[in-house]
Amino acid sequence: xxxxxxxxxxxxxxxxxxxxxxxxxxxxxxxxxxxxxxxxxxxxxxxxxxxxxxxxxxxxxxxxxxxxxxxxxxxxxxxxxxxxxxxxxxxxxxxxxxxxxxxxxxxxxxxxxxxxxxxxxxxxxxxxxxxxxxxxxxxxxxxxxxxxxxxxxxxxxxxxxxxxxxxxxxxxxxxxxxxxxxxxxxxxxxxxxxxxxxxxxxxxxxxxxxxxxxxxxxxxxxxxxxxxxxxxxxxxxxxxxxxxxxxxxxxxxxxxxxxxxxxxxxxxxxxxxxxxxxxxxxxxxxxxxxxxxxxxxxxxxxxxxxxxxxxxxxxxxxxxxxxxxxxxxxxx
Amino acid sequence: xxxxxxxxxxxxxxxxxxxxxxxxxxxxxxxxxxxxxxxxxxxxxxxxxxxxxxxxxxxxxxxxxxxxxxxxxxxxxxxxxxxxxxxxxxxxxxxxxxxxxxxxxxxxxxxxxxxxxxxxxxxxxxxxxxxxxxxxxxxxxxxxxxxxxxxxxxxxxxxxxxxxxxxxxxxxxxxxxxxxxxxxxxxxxxxxxxxxxxxxxxxxxxxxxxxxxxxxxxxxxxxxxxxxxxxxxxxxxxxxxxxxxxxxxxxxxxxxxxxxxxxxxxxxxxxxxxxxxxxxxxxxxxxxxxxxxxxxxxxxxxxxxxxxxxxxxxxxxxxxxxxxxxxxxxxx
DNA sequence: CTGTTAGCGCTTTCAG
DNA sequence: CTGAAAGCGCTAACAG
Numbered sequence: 001x002x003x004x005x006x007x008x009x010x011x012x013x014x015x016x017x018x019x020x021x022x023x024x025x026x027x028x029x030x031x032x033x034x035x036x037x038x039x040x041x042x043x044x045x046x047x048x049x050x051x052x053x054x055x056x057x058x059x060x061x062x063x064x065x066x067x068x069x070x071x072x073x074x075x076x077x078x079x080x081x082x083x084x085x086x087x088x089x090x091x092x093x094x095x096x097x098x099x100x101x102x103x104x105x106x107x108x109x110x111x112x113x114x115x116x117x118x119x120x121x122x123x124x125x126x127x128x129x130x131x132x133x134x135x136x137x138x139x140x141x142x143x144x145x146x147x148x149x150x151x152x153x154x155x156x157x158x159x160x161x162x163x164x165x166x167x168x169x170x171x172x173x174x175x176x177x178x179x180x181x182x183x184x185x186x187x188x189x190x191x192x193x194x195x196x197x198x199x200x201x202x203x204x205x206x207x208x209x210x211x212x213x214x215x216x217x218x219x220x221x222x223x224x225x226x227x228x229x230x231x232x233x234x235x236x237x238x239x240x241x242x243x244x245x246x247x248x249x250x251x252x253x254x255x256x257x258x259x260x261x262x263x264x265x266x267x268x269x270x271x272x273x274x275x276x277x278x279x280x281x282x283x284x285x286x287x288x289x290x291x292x293x294x295x296x297x298x299x300x301x302x303x304x305x306x307x308x309x310x311x312x313x314x315x316x317x318x319x320x321x322x323x324x325x326x327x328x329x330x331x332x
Numbered sequence: 333x334x335x336x337x338x339x340x341x342x343x344x345x346x347x348x349x350x351x352x353x354x355x356x357x358x359x360x361x362x363x364x365x366x367x368x369x370x371x372x373x374x375x376x377x378x379x380x381x382x383x384x385x386x387x388x389x390x391x392x393x394x395x396x397x398x399x400x401x402x403x404x405x406x407x408x409x410x411x412x413x414x415x416x417x418x419x420x421x422x423x424x425x426x427x428x429x430x431x432x433x434x435x436x437x438x439x440x441x442x443x444x445x446x447x448x449x450x451x452x453x454x455x456x457x458x459x460x461x462x463x464x465x466x467x468x469x470x471x472x473x474x475x476x477x478x479x480x481x482x483x484x485x486x487x488x489x490x491x492x493x494x495x496x497x498x499x500x501x502x503x504x505x506x507x508x509x510x511x512x513x514x515x516x517x518x519x520x521x522x523x524x525x526x527x528x529x530x531x532x533x534x535x536x537x538x539x540x541x542x543x544x545x546x547x548x549x550x551x552x553x554x555x556x557x558x559x560x561x562x563x564x565x566x567x568x569x570x571x572x573x574x575x576x577x578x579x580x581x582x583x584x585x586x587x588x589x590x591x592x593x594x595x596x597x598x599x600x601x602x603x604x605x606x607x608x609x610x611x612x613x614x615x616x617x618x619x620x621x622x623x624x625x626x627x628x629x630x631x632x633x634x635x636x637x638x639x640x641x642x643x644x645x646x647x648x649x650x651x652x653x654x655x656x657x658x659x660x661x662x663x664x
Numbered sequence: 665c666t667g668t669t670a671g672c673g674c675t676t677t678c679a680g
Numbered sequence: 681c682t683g684a685a686a687g688c689g690c691t692a693a694c695a696g
Binding site for chain 4: 669670671672673675677680
């Protein structure tokens, strides 16, 4: 392993000088610099990240805390974060989070041992307290969600407005009994989508029927089970609004298996617009979230926060209801 | 920031002693240990990861190189790797790889600057040379793929056997003109699936019709375009075998949009068995890969390699053809 | 059983 | 413009 000392010795200069040419800091005579550069090249020298980290007290690693990489929407956001971070010399440490205490502890460990320079949360989850505590210790950004009473930089769509778009669209088609399948309640997005659901009913002067509010684990299988159960119980509804496309895929199938045609008998709307949405059968009407943009903005905002610069937040990016083939006029 | 020196001072011992109790190394008198532990607790001391890294020359970070986190199958593998790694005190640094020179360079940088302890490749891609070079420098595992002429620990299903299963199933249903949509050619899995395709034809005494061999980017949209084009050109086939479920989703839709019913007119088979496969319409017949198991085994194997222990490889895990509703007897 | 000490590889102040 | 030296936080060899 060749170190800065080897380079210094071979070039006949001190390590300080090598460091200067490495970092373009201080002043180095042109010919000295050339000599050092030549040796660096010849020895194929690369400065040790650990040495630098210890000295500078930063790792150039930011941890991305996600609820489920397996969800293509999350994957897309993480993907763009990785590219954006890398292009700025940072790396992404991936961390799955499912709201358990052990993970809380592990997260705090990462922070305490200074293994990471900062955090980006893709989920604010139920454990807001824990997250707030972490956010106090390191630069932190919230992506995909927004929490009113928490003063932290965030980038997301307006989840409530998006839900209202969906609800108004559905109500415009004559639907009044809309089944909501949301993710677990701790999730802010789920909360916002529920909130939007209620507001829409209020605005339309319609009562919210609590039995139409269903929760499911974030898998198609769970949504399938939930919806199958609802149909079997004879629950009365003409449309289903799923808090994510992942859920919608299970919902679509459950309805079809129960002999209900989509959209003829029941309309279905998803959320996220994952890459599969337009190719489902029927093509899924859903809320498009600019995943790539969210990822890139989150990284940019994190960098900004890490440099201690002031910035405006929350940042709200544009969503869009993509109308495809899974909704029709209510027949009842 | 509290350091080991603070702890030592407060406990009235030397840093060596603190280090000993921290690492359970050497011998420490019970009461001394208790005193040190108390101070650690009181000061809420956590050893600096950077200090340890520099000293021990390891980061406890392993880089996972993936072709596309956005693919749910890949997501699932990465997910299980993250959990498995974490439970052993390691973290996952995510790195998207698309076969470009810049990324090759960045990967080498990570290795040269000793930012990571090792590598796990989810793709062997075209750039085998580059990967082999990296593998020489750090403990490396290949997951999901197997390369005959490359002596490296790997864990994967038997891609050729799996393809043969698919082909025999399809041929058993009377299909002789089977369209193959594979990912980009550099990909080993794609190569194996193509190889299996050819072997099956040979065994059946059927000629391989080159025009039935199609390539597509790994997105449903690309598969959709490819297949739509094939149908429009009047290409004659009764079944489509997709090298991944992601492709199959696009294929399914393309056929339906062209007025071809699946499976009545055309049969479709996917690969991977992502969580959406059973919920598609029709439910997709596909090859199940044990994603979780692959991820866990890969981490275990990496650890083994990192400790310099000998191990048997390649490890072949079980695949399974999951027959669902997207295939039927050929009508021509 | 415990302390002293020498680094791991790097950056940066301070002198010159 | 350059070098000497201190020190980031830690572990481990060595001495006692």
